[in-house]
Amino acid sequence: MTPTEIIELPTGQKVERLFINNEFVESIDGKRFETINPSTGKVITTVAEASANDIDIAVNAAENAFENVWKHVSSSERGRLLYKLADLIRRDLKILAAIESLDNGKAFGVAQVLDLPIVIQSFEYFAGFSEKINGEVIDSSDDRFLYTRREPIGVVGAIIPFNFPLCMLSWKLAPALITGNVVILKPAEQTPLSALYVAKLIKEAGFPPGVVNICPGWAEAGKAIASHMKIGKVAFTGSTAVGKSILRAASTSNMKKVTLELGGKSPTIIFASADLEEAVKWAHMGIFFNSGQCCTAGSRVYVEESIYDEFLEKFKEHAASIKVGDPFNKETYQGPQVSKEQFDSVMAYIETGKNEGATLEMGGKRHGDQGYYIQPTIFTNVNESMKIMREEIFGPVVAIDKFKTVDEAIERAHMTDYGLAAAVFTKDINKAISVANKLKAGTVWVNCYNLTHASAPFGGYKESGHGRENGKNVLDSYTEVKTVCVNLNVPI
Numbered sequence: 001m002t003p004t005e006i007i008e009l010p011t012g013q014k015v016e017r018l019f020i021n022n023e024f025v026e027s028i029d030g031k032r033f034e035t036i037n038p039s040t041g042k043v044i045t046t047v048a049e050a051s052a053n054d055i056d057i058a059v060n061a062a063e064n065a066f067e068n069v070w071k072h073v074s075s076s077e078r079g080r081l082l083y084k085l086a087d088l089i090r091r092d093l094k095i096l097a098a099i100e101s102l103d104n105g106k107a108f109g110v111a112q113v114l115d116l117p118i119v120i121q122s123f124e125y126f127a128g129f130s131e132k133i134n135g136e137v138i139d140s141s142d143d144r145f146l147y148t149r150r151e152p153i154g155v156v157g158a159i160i161p162f163n164f165p166l167c168m169l170s171w172k173l174a175p176a177l178i179t180g181n182v183v184i185l186k187p188a189e190q191t192p193l194s195a196l197y198v199a200k201l202i203k204e205a206g207f208p209p210g211v212v213n214i215c216p217g218w219a220e221a222g223k224a225i226a227s228h229m230k231i232g233k234v235a236f237t238g239s240t241a242v243g244k245s246i247l248r249a250a251s252t253s254n255m256k257k258v259t260l261e262l263g264g265k266s267p268t269i270i271f272a273s274a275d276l277e278e279a280v281k282w283a284h285m286g287i288f289f290n291s292g293q294c295c296t297a298g299s300r301v302y303v304e305e306s307i308y309d310e311f312l313e314k315f316k317e318h319a320a321s322i323k324v325g326d327p328f329n330k331e332t333y334q335g336p337q338v339s340k341e342q343f344d345s346v347m348a349y350i351e352t353g354k355n356e357g358a359t360l361e362m363g364g365k366r367h368g369d370q371g372y373y374i375q376p377t378i379f380t381n382v383n384e385s386m387k388i389m390r391e392e393i394f395g396p397v398v399a400i401d402k403f404k405t406v407d408e409a410i411e412r413a414h415m416t417d418y419g420l421a422a423a424v425f426t427k428d429i430n431k432a433i434s435v436a437n438k439l440k441a442g443t444v445w446v447n448c449y450n451l452t453h454a455s456a457p458f459g460g461y462k463e464s465g466h467g468r469e470n471g472k473n474v475l476d477s478y479t480e481v482k483t484v485c486v487n488l489n490v491p492i
């Protein structure tokens with residue numbers, strides 16, 4: 001199957017325009033941009049590019065759909081539509097995994113068994129909240145009758161990154177829709193295709209026109225969403241720098257609600273009491289999964305001194321045994337970086353690491369002679385004043401160092417502005433729980449890495465974010481709570 005055939009399947013229609021009001025339309029100014037296959041560097045296709053004017057049109061369509069249709073659709077019907085969408089995604093799982101792999105570069109096999117099941121789980125988990133999003137009656141113990149209502153916010157903006165295009169789409173759409181909101185979603189400029197394929201499925205599932213609008217574009221479209229006066233909430237996932245600009249835009253426009261899922265520089269702590277084989281396997285997954293393009297990437301690994309040499313040897317052996325290459329090859333685990341810009345940025349960090357005096361233990365070079373592949377790269381002899389230990393690299397680059405005491409491990413784990421995730425490896429349950437409880441991170445994995453669940457809150461401490469996604473509490477961030485107070489002394 002050629003890339004073009006994948007994009008055209010299954011109806012013959014091409015998914016390369018803006019999806020507004022359940023129609024695929026060109027942008028107002030006719031602008032288009034290229035989306036590139038990162039494993040070859042060649043253009044897959046061009047896609048209509050949303051400008052601020054297109055966002056305005058989408059917001060008006062969404063507002064109209066909210067006021068005239070969606071507001072009046074029952075919660076159970078909203079749940080039914082989400083279940084239907086999940087079924088259609090399950091039906092077209094291989095096509096979606098192929099598009100994701102083609103546009104992003106992630107391994108096709110991994111997209112099938114990890115990304116797509118997460119997407120389906122998200123839609124089904126939140127569909128299950130239909131008829132369960134209720135207010136409450138409050139006993140005031142006086143002459144008042146108090147109750148609360150949970151109402152949708154209205155038009156919600158969603159801006160997502162390139163690393164998990166479909167997962168991030170589902171984490172935003174599912175809670176927004178089940179709570180009765182309408183959505184304008186902007187996929188990342190590097191990976192617009194899978195969201196547009198989902199747009200076709202949204203129409204097929206029977207969502208009314210205007211309820212979901214998908215507008216590919218660049219920063220201009222994102223800025224238009226963040227500062228739009230009719231958008232009541234923006235849910236953003238991406239870099240901390242852009243997250244800060246979203247917060248500023250929200251505060252200087254209409255004070256829209258904001259949730260931010262941002263970057264990380266997550267520590268992995270491996271104690272001598274760990275199962276070494278398991279620790280090697282999971283720490284590898286922690287950094288090299290998705291070519292290191294994970295917000296949670298375990299890019300700083302701290303190993304207890306007594307097992308450091310053995311761990312390093314085994315980790316290097318494991319890294320060398322993992323297949324890097326064509327994402328459509330069944331054996332492949334690590335594909336290319338998503339774009340030339342990301343490739344150049346990661347290679348520049350590798351140069352910085354060398355110049356800062358870290359020891360390059362393995363990798364550090366381009367892999368192959370086409371596309372944006374980078375060898376799995378390991379640095380040792382590092383310290384927290386180095387740029388490669390402080391900044392998010394977003395590539396297959398890990399820094400490994402040794403520690404002597406628990407306190408030292410925790411102290412060094414905290415030497416970062418981020419706080420998205422952390423991991424602890426030990427067979428000592430008391431140590432595992434005590435260290436996990438102390439770590440300042442939104443998720444702490446014990447003897448595993450990168451496992452998420454729709455029912456578990458996900459988000460960051462410190463500069464890794466604002467608020468949480470997933471879990472039942474995320475529904476609060478998509479609803480307004482209204483208190484109604486009735487004076488019982490006035491007969492009605």
Ligand SMILES: NC(=O)c1ccc[n+]([C@@H]2O[C@H](COP(=O)([O-])OP(=O)(O)OC[C@H]3O[C@@H](n4cnc5c(N)ncnc54)[C@H](O)[C@@H]3O)[C@@H](O)[C@H]2O)c1
Nearest residue numbers: 160161162187188218219222223238239242261262263295
């Ligand atoms: N915490 C999480 O849940 C999570 C998950 C995935 C990725 N991330 C983070 O995402 C980043 C990588 O993704 P990226 O490079 O696509 O991030 P990015 O911040 O460059 O872009 C994210 C999105 O924001 C848009 N955008 C860019 N500039 C904008 C602006 N000024 N105003 C509004 N929108 C703008 C982009 O077009 C894209 O759609 C990493 O920092 C990673 O850690 C976080």
